[in-house]
Amino acid sequence: MSIAVAFQDLTLGYNRLAAVRGLRAEIAEGSLTAVFGPNGSGKSTLLKGVMGTLDPIGGQVAFGSLKREDIAYLPQQSDIDRTFPLSVVDLVATGLWREVGAFAGIDKDHRERIDTAIAAVGLTGLEQRPIGSLSGGQMQRTLFARLMLQDAQMFLLDEPFTAIDARTTADLIGIVQRWHGEGRTIVAVLHDQETVKAHFPETLLLARELVAHGPTEKVLTAENQFRARQMCEACDGPPHVCGRGGP
Amino acid sequence: MIWEALVQPFTEFGFMRRALLGCIAISIGATPVGVFLMLRRMSLTGDAMAHAILPGAAVGYLVAGLSLGAMTIGGLIAGMAVALLSGLVTRVTALREDASLAAFYLISLALGVLIVSTRGSNVDLMHVLFGTVLALNDAALILLCTIASLSVVILAVVFRLLVLECADPQFLQSVSGLSAITHFVFLSLVVMNLVGGFHALGTLMAVGIMILPAAAARFWFESIGGLILMAAAIAISSSLTGLLLSYHFSLPSGPAIILVAGAFYVLSLVIGPSGGVIARAYLRPKFEP
């Protein structure tokens, strides 16, 4: 099995304070991996490093069979301006960016795909709703519809199931598993251990440094998690730096 | 009667027609920019940029007198320099954009005042830079219309980029390398329209015609297209009403126009269906998910 992305002694951080240190790990193509760890362990930072929005302080992110352009990224919700006057269909349509870019028009085929994606996340009928009026679950469904349109080889999902209802979570996990079934690579930052154990075969346990990486049942041991917590508490930066990495 | 009150001033006097045309050009060019400024929560950036271009225009005046070209170019250079430098600082350091913009526009303003003062201070900076909409000559009108057309075309080209840059900048960065360029193009549009506006309304009033209609439109429409059309309509109505008030009641034209726009804003604030005071009090449930 070929490597999708490899972290080669990767150090990432803000203002010279490292949030991820000396990480060495490889994400296999077609794998479904959860990134797990205590608060401030650098999980979200790692995704930003992969997307290139954050340049490494040391080491590098090496792409194997994939290019960065093949990756679709779902940031935490707080990064989107929900007051911006966009409708559901507007936001979903931006998923076609790679195909239509900034200037080309949207044709009939595109429209059908947009409708299909909206239907797949169960938002049919809400196409014209402004995103500001959506519930947390509806918003996340909208973003998943956009991800579907991006038709990416690899998905990076940052806390995709946080603060949404159980029904939506189940639906979205279904979509993730469908992507997995289609052979796409998925890396998701998660904080709910049960979800990870139930649905993610691989886990990368992070506490700024790598704690363990491999099959979920071997990584999420009580011993590893205890070690992860200790490593994060012992971290040298001030508390707000710990908070920066996301929950 | 109504004809005499509303139409005759424009049929009888060329300066009124010119003033109206100039205002319409500004309304069409500047209000879409204002809508985006508002949506990006950058409404005060307009004000900052207005202060930033002021010294450039003043230096242009000192070099070449009341020359439209020199003052325009001076203003553009000063405005763009401030936009670029503050953008650059934001991207390479930890300082946030508002702080770096504030820093650079204040430096620009101080520099301008210094240059003007050492050159003799026999010019009243504010007075020279407070253009009056009643004194638009052909060159000024051509400039205003050119800026409006250019602004509309550029906005159409970068529209999708700009929307995404505003709504979901992280996503735009993940799919396109044009994010930074979009930001600078947008700031250029702001600068360009303010420079155009100061010939007609004066620098500070130009910010008014850019921001007030956009803020008013927010209480009427939820879509960007609707916002832009409504804002332009409010700006044009304000210009027309303001000029007529200035004509009939002997009021200075620039402030009259901006105050009418302000009245539209207050009115929208109260009766606007989209988040206005009355709508919020009576229609609240409709907006809950």
Place this chain on the structure above:
Amino acid sequence: MKLRRTFLKSVLAAFAISAVMPTIGQAKDPLPVVATFSILGDMVSQVGGDHIALTTLVGHDGDAHVYQPTPADARAVSKASVLFVNGLEFEGWIDRLVDASGFKGTRIIATKGIDPIPFEEEGDHDEHGEHAEHGFEWAGVFDLAAGTYKWSFAKVDGDYADPAMKMVVLQSGDIEAAEEKAEALLEADSSDTRRDNDVLVAQDTAYTLTFDKSKDMTVFSVDIKKSGKYAFFTEHMPFEFEANEHFFKDLAGKDVEPIAQEPDTGHHGHGHHHHGTFDPHAWQSVQNAIVYINNITSALSEADPANADTYKQNSEAYIAKLKEVEAEISAAVKALPESSRTVVTSHDAFGYFEKSYGLAFKAPTGISTESEASAADVAKLINQIREEGITAVFVENIADNRLLEQISSETGAQIGGTLYSDALSAPDGPAATYLEMMRYNSQTLSQALGS
């Protein structure tokens, strides 16, 4: 410009020296004086000659209405023995500058003793016509109970503003309603003469109040028989005759304030002149320039008695030249056809020229260059140009002329040239001195209007 730089150097030098010699105005040094703007500066230098070291704050082509003083100005003022200002609130910034600089010399108001033109509220132009046609300069309505009141006229700086003055008292609460009658009475040939301590009543005849030169204050009793509102119309501003106390009091000595007055001075404080209601551009009449020169001469003589004779000689020679120029101007205006004696300029700076020489001046903006024109002003002016067949408009050296250029292109009236209103030209320009300025303006006007 050059003047200021040279001065700056000398001030720096003086600054260095002053550490050792704190006093200024040493016998052999020229008298340090400051004038606020170029026209006044020229007049001061004509009188002072070599005996003064003059600093002019607002240089040539500068707009003194809206000037921003610099620290160098403050320093110049702080070292000056005499500060010459125009007054009539022409230099709105001067009080702050004087306070800030710690000026200890004498401040001379050059317009002292002229007959100031009050300016009307904007839009009043049509109703009242020209300034000079007013029979009265001031009108005030008082709400009075029956009884006796005292109206006083005091000497200000040694003399009455005028030896006599006409006044009308009518029972009326409305200035506008009564003003036609008042004007008629004031312009009538007959009037009752009243002297110190005489009694005035509300009547349909004008009084000629004659002031007692032997006293510092002439007081008239005003007998009010019936409580009510009374309108007083006076030929001069009552404030011009205020020294230390309010001009109108009841028998108990309590100040009585008008409930309405025209021109409305806003807040009129006790004994303080409020000049914002007068046109400050007094130098546009050569008669006033002579008053300026006399004020300057006496101020310089007082500050520097050793050279008083020279100042007097300079002053007399200069006044002779002024009279020549005035004769030229009057002749030039008389030579113009009656029909082309209306002039359009950028701002109302020529009220005194108008009053003295008989040309009518119109402008789209008010007296100060600071105000912004309204569409109504511009439309009115355009209509006037069209109706009266005005063929030329004039730009000014200090104002923003874009508006006037637009009006010119809309009406077909030609730009007749540049008038120097509030500032002299550069030394190599056509109006480097006051005399040249007045001559140049008059020539520019006659050329454009006479053609």
